[in-house]
Amino acid sequence: MASLYSVMVETPSGVTTKFDQFLEKYRDKYPAQLMDIVRRLISLGNKTGCTENFFKLDEGLDPDDLVCALYDVPEFAMRLYCIRLSDQIVILGDGGPKTTRTWQEDRNLEREVHSMMDVSKIIRTKLKNGDLNMSADGLHLEGDLWITRPPIQQKTNKKNDDDKQATA
């Protein structure tokens, strides 16, 4: 068993998540690849847990950033970047087809990896200083899940904010 989180974002068209953005971007062009990914995510959550064998580790630039990618199927490299906090908690991000040798050569993938590195840094800091904790059964993040948020008085103008929250 495992919990799969994603990062909520406020966009001009409303609230969504990084993982939803990933699905939305590629649903028309790569439906089979996305279906395969969703099936495997369901298995990770309900059956196997998120052990390291299911992920390409060390995708981020920092050695301890926990940024990884769900393994691609052999026939087609579709990268979904994640932060693997434990065998039971993974935060899903965005990604895309990998057509270059390294993600640094692809602007889209580079942006998504850096985005997950940023989120990871904040989450790990919160875990370290106690603002965020893993539940006793290891399945949930408890505490302050806000990554950035606008000041309260600006909330009526959220559409222009880059507001993010990790969510189950």
Next chain:
Amino acid sequence: MTNKPQRNGDTWGDNYSSPLIKEFSDAITQREQDQTDYKMQLAAKIFKAMKSHGLTQNQFAELMGKPISLISRWMSGTHNFTVDTLVDIQRVLSISLLNVETINSYAQVNFKLNILSTIPGWTPLELEQYINDIGGLAVSEKTIEYVIKG
């Protein structure tokens, strides 16, 4: 998707649920999910066995005589294994991945055999000795009654 704790009473995003995830999930048949689950669980079992033997993927690759890239694919839960490969993995990791033992087609009968001596004066010990002397239970029904209770 359910949302996580608030801060300062802010409920931003609390009622969010993903229509896209629902759309994809609804399109998955039980058969497809079962196939994926099985491949993932197989990979998890192999990975766990490898770890319990204290092997790295490199060492496991050497034992299997396969490239490390193939071992990573095996562990990823995306690989369609052949029976030959699974048999090899079973041998190297001493685990069971293919249970091919058939269930006994005969109805199993559980019974208790009670042997009563009809020979007057024989003690149970004498009777046991007699049975052993004649090589088992090939004893005339006239001398020994037996009762089979289902």
